Amino acid sequence: xxxxxxxxxxxxxxxxxxxxxxxxxxxxxxxxxxxxxxxxxxxxxxxxxxxxxxxxxxxxxxxxxxxxxxxxxxxxxxxxxxxxxxxxxxxxxxxxxxxxxxxxxxxxxxxxxxxxxxxxxxxxxxxxxxxxxxxxxxxxxxxxxxxxxxxxxxxxxxxxxxxxxxxxxxxxxxxxxxxxxxxxxxxxxxxxxxxxxxxxxx
Numbered sequence: 769x770x771x772x773x774x775x776x777x778x779x780x781x782x783x784x785x786x787x788x789x790x791x792x793x794x795x796x797x798x799x800x801x802x803x804x805x806x807x808x809x810x811x812x813x814x815x816x817x818x819x820x821x822x823x824x825x826x827x828x829x830x831x832x833x834x835x836x837x838x839x840x841x842x843x844x845x846x847x848x849x850x851x852x853x854x855x856x857x858x859x860x861x862x863x864x865x866x867x868x869x870x871x872x873x874x875x876x877x878x879x880x881x882x883x884x885x886x887x888x889x890x891x892x893x894x895x896x897x898x899x900x901x902x903x904x905x906x907x908x909x910x911x912x913x914x915x916x917x918x919x920x921x922x923x924x925x926x927x928x929x930x931x932x933x934x935x936x937x938x939x940x941x942x943x944x945x946x947x948x949x950x951x952x953x954x955x956x957x958x959x960x961x962x963x964x965x966x967x968x969x970x
Contacts, residue, residue, distance in 0.1 A: 770897025771938065772833025773929035775810075782894055783808065783839055783928065789890035790843070793883040796875040797859055801849035802883050802923070805842040805914055813840050816925075819913050820906040833934060834899065837927035842903075842910070843884055844920040845876040880923030887926055897931035900924055 787804050795802070807813050817835055826832065847868045855865030864870050884900050891898040903910055903922040911918060953959075 769899045769938065770927070770929075770931050770935055771831040771899055772932040772935040773837040773897060773927065774932045775836045775838060776930045778808075778839050778896065778928055778930070780808065782896075783841070786887050786890045786894070786928070787841060790841075790883040790887040793879065793886040795879045796850065797853045799850050799853040799876075799879070801846040801853075801876060802880060803844050803846075803920070805844065805916065807840040807842070807914075809838065813837065815913065816840055816910065819909050820903070833932050834927060836932070837899075837929040839928040841887065841926045841928060842914075842916075843880055843923035843926070844916055845880050845923055846920055847874065847876045848919060850876055876921070877923065884924060884926060891926075891928055895930075896928055897935065899927045901927070 783806060787806065790804065791800075791802070793802075807816055813835075821829060821835070826835070829835075851865050851867050851870060853859060854862055859865070868874065868876075888898050888900060902924045907922045910916070910922065911920065
């Protein structure tokens with residue numbers, strides 16, 4: 769994940785290609801209820817940061833280079849589209865058409881995560897930096913500012929651009945990753961199911 773960007777422009781056709789990669793991600797029942805709000809250039813991107821990170825908070829913001837990202841892609845999903853799709857004849861037997869509460873796993877978030885990953889990987893293929901981050905308490909204000917319907921829920925935002933030489937990894941990167949044998953189970957689950965410590969990288 770890139771947290772410091774240069775202000776070098778990303779061509780609109782490249783942005784379209786990245787969003788198209790996200791559009792092609794798997795979707796439960798081919799519901800395809802994800803939509804994308806693209807903000808490009810200082811004025812549009814700046815409006816997002818005005819809503820979510822006002823100037824009074826920027827002096828203490830840990831990642832000032834993030835604000836230079838020339839593109840933000842916001843992913844939104846319509847949760848109600850999933851039960852509507854599963855009320856159709858070919859899916860009604862699943863019992864998932866009753867509403868979002870009928871879904872033991874809310875697949876709109878699963879699909880949103882897959883679309884985000886597809887976009888992140890496509891950005892990497894283009895030699896671009898990218899960072900996925902959540903909207904959290906700013907979601908309603910962002911929807912209102914940019915005219916997003918209230919029925920849409922934010923999966924998150926992806927900052928896109930060219931990496932700055934001053935980019936550095938998050939402190940969380942020091943946690944490392946678990947080894948393959950710590951997470952891979954074959955035939956039967958092996959281990960007590962307890963959380964395992966993650967070794968530092970290296």
